[in-house]
Amino acid sequence: MVAPDWEQMPYFLAVARTGSLRAAAAELNTAHGTVNRHIRALEATYGVQLFQRTRSGLELSSAGRALVPIAQDAETLFLGARRRLQGLDRQEAGAVRFSMTGVMAYEIVSPILVRFFDEYPEIDLEIHVSDRFEDINRLETDVSLRYTDEVRDADVVARKLYPMALAPYASRAYLERHLPNAGPEGEGLHWIGWDEINRSPDWVRQTSFPKAQVRHATTDHVLQLSLLRRGFGMVNTSVYFESIYPELVRVPGGDITLERSLWLLLHSDLRRTTRVRRFVDYLADALKAMRPQLQGELA
């Protein structure tokens, strides 16, 4: 057996949904013995019982319940793939489908979108907020605004705008309280982290405050910002926010970095579609006008 989970998962889903081997078998056009074998195999590979077998059917165990949403997600994923690969999604497309990350959306781009709608009221917008770089490759979106160091992709036309300046920030209140007691390399300060909790991950050692600890973590940029403004700790973030949140102060001694840039990406199929062109040009111009604020004094 090459792929234990993948192969058995649909059997699991069908049984979870129907509550019996035979009903699941009917749904999958197969025999109930086969379904049973797959379920047993899945339970064996996980080493956990997924169902309680009763005379009246199979009932999800606690582990089984944890697996259901995961399997459903995968199913959604595959259904979407099917639709998109067969090109059923792209057909009419009166709207421009646009994707960007949360921070950009909320603070930087949304006023631009409002102005765009004023000037081009005939163009509808479907706006996706996501941190996943791949959206445009999976044909989910037409245009994507990303913050990254490098773009190399066959089907994607990438337009590099300019580097964005990042620096460590904290709230004025946080610094007044913690900076007097902090050691030379940031000892006693806190970074607000990204992934799981790990008080001293690798990336911290490469910052200007290698001895600051990570005590809180969230993968959401906006929440990082919200916590930052309210005095949770330090975050490396765009200098732009200095201008809109007066309570933020650049941490003394922190380095400014210009490593990554803003990129505007569009799927190459759409390069010549007018409504997409309009939107991309408008957005690029508007963002270029904001260059001084986003690139900081290094512009």
Next chain:
Amino acid sequence: MVAPDWEQMPYFLAVARTGSLRAAAAELNTAHGTVNRHIRALEATYGVQLFQRTRSGLELSSAGRALVPIAQDAETLFLGARRRLQGLDRQEAGAVRFSMTGVMAYEIVSPILVRFFDEYPEIDLEIHVSDRFEDINRLETDVSLRYTDEVRDADVVARKLYPMALAPYASRAYLERHLPNAGPEGEGLHWIGWDEINRSPDWVRQTSFPKAQVRHATTDHVLQLSLLRRGFGMVNTSVYFESIYPELVRVPGGDITLERSLWLLLHSDLRRTTRVRRFVDYLADALKAMRPQLQGELA
């Protein structure tokens, strides 16, 4: 063949990664003929060529490239499932893993979290922002704050806080501009929508402005709010925002709804874990104190 995509996907991934049938076969401990057969089957079910076959290997086609990130997502999903079902994740868990939706996080809960850290500096927090209700069931988080109408779940202890009041809002500027020209049932106004673009979906007909059109859509609540404040159209949202964003005005003639409530959920395994208890109690108390603002004048 019961599950065309699921079964073949790992073969696809291996070939996409290695670039050759034989190398993929080695990775999967099988024969290259088998891999080839599966790839062909996958291409047949999708009706699309996924690879260009050359003498020097298989190269991803444009459709193939669209499929890679999807397959990778599924893989991540399954790997995570494995870890969690086998209970490897839960072990030490010094941190409380907490999940909530974006709007709540940014505007309502983040100040509470800051105060909590002040009072309990020994408890680390891993904060997830997500709209997925299922997080707690898949054992990804310990505590979850949700806005919904009903909670029924075997492994979950649910604490109902109180109903939240929603009403249609728009920016003052938007209303001044569009309301004079609007028809009786909202004709000429715009809703900011949720899913894909569809100018008159079902849910609109059940609102107080059934003839308003949906011209823009985003599945991100915070972006909805941001667009709302800047005058993009109307959104049904919490009356709480009226108090923090002075530019928002309740749309005259719009109904207030109290259908769904705030719920605080925790996985029943953790009911008696002290650090989780502390956190849940603290959060519940702090949220109860905000009841008048969240439930509106109907409180």
Next chain:
DNA sequence: ACAAAGTGGTTCAAAAATTGACCACAGCCA
């Protein structure tokens, strides 16, 4: 120039999975 090692394609005996018919048992209903 010429092996050696790599590529995908093809074939067919061997291995594995599926089928379908049979159990024994639970509930339900007349």
Next chain:
DNA sequence: TGGCTGTGGTCAATTTTTGAACCACTTTGT
């Protein structure tokens, strides 16, 4: 009470999938 229908469990016959050895060809390194 007895029969009908549903449940999971089992197992030999059958079908499908696999593995391994070929082929023809290209690329790489000597």
